[in-house]
Amino acid sequence: NAGVMQNPRHLVRRRGQEARLRCSPMKGHSHVYWYRQLPEEGLKFMVYLQKENIIDESGMPKERFSAEFPKEGPSILRIQQVVRGDSAAYFCASSTGLDSYEQYFGPGTRLTVT
Amino acid sequence: AQSVAQPEDQVNVAEGNPLTVKCTYSVSGNPYLFWYVQYPNRGLQFLLKYITGDNLVKGSYGFEAEFNKSQTSFHLKKPSALVSDSALYFCAVRDNYGQNFVFGPGTRLSVLP
Numbered sequence: 087n088a089g090v091m092q093n094p095r096h097l098v099r100r101r102g103q104e105a106r107l108r109c110s111p112m113k114g115h116s117h118v119y120w121y122r123q124l125p126e127e128g129l130k131f132m133v134y135l136q137k138e139n140i141i142d143e144s145g146m147p148k149e150r151f152s153a154e155f156p157k158e159g160p161s162i163l164r165i166q167q168v169v170r171g172d173s174a175a176y177f178c179a180s181s182t183g184l185d186s187y188e189q190y191f192g193p194g195t196r197l198t199v200t
Numbered sequence: 201a202q203s204v205a206q207p208e209d210q211v212n213v214a215e216g217n218p219l220t221v222k223c224t225y226s227v228s229g230n231p232y233l234f235w236y237v238q239y240p241n242r243g244l245q246f247l248l249k250y251i252t253g254d255n256l257v258k259g260s261y262g263f264e265a266e267f268n269k270s271q272t273s274f275h276l277k278k279p280s281a282l283v284s285d286s287a288l289y290f291c292a293v294r295d296n297y298g299q300n301f302v303f304g305p306g307t308r309l310s311v312l313p
Binding site for chain 1: 232234236241242243244245246249251290294300301302303304305306
């Protein structure tokens with residue numbers, strides 16, 4: 087049973103480019119969370135999605151950031167017009183849903199904006 | 201709103217000694233509490249959780265944690281630390297109304313040989 091998959095593991099973008107981060111949840115999991123971890127800091131919640139539905143995006147910056155979790159395929163976190171401050175590790179976690187008490191984390195995508 | 205505090209940025213212990221990593225929380229309703237560990241350049245790994253029942257919960261790698269409702273704490277403990285336990289430890293809380301997990305800022309544990 088494969089765990090949570092994230093790709094790419096490392097992503098380098100120049101300022102102004104777009105970054106697309108992908109997350110494939112564990113088999114049987116229909117809920118996905120995205121977190122951002124800045125260097126030497128803890129995890130900050132960004133968005134919580136269910137298939138085809140955004141449940142909570144209270145942690146998402148108002149501009150340039152968006153997320154989706156389509157019926158088929160991975161969840162995508164998209165950052166448009168990246169800036170240096172977007173450089174961070176982005177982690178995805180998945181769970182089975184409402185009665186799930188655990189999240190399972192992917193290995194993360196390390197985004198570097200040059 | 202939920203919140204988690206980990207009052208120590210760094211904890212240093214000698215190998216073989218007991219370790220404690222502190223966590224306090226604030227949540228409306230009943231708390232669901234978690235500990236995760238993060239090794240360098242890796243994702244978070246689940247260690248243990250408290251949902252209900254016995255206040256002392258046992259988890260992976262010999263770790264345990266004690267839920268104390270009156271002190272709103274959930275400290276992580278291990279009787280005998282190993283050098284390989286050196287990592288970043290995160291406490292997290294979820295209330296029984298919502299779905300969001302709130303993580304503490306993390307505590308870096310260094311176990312010295």
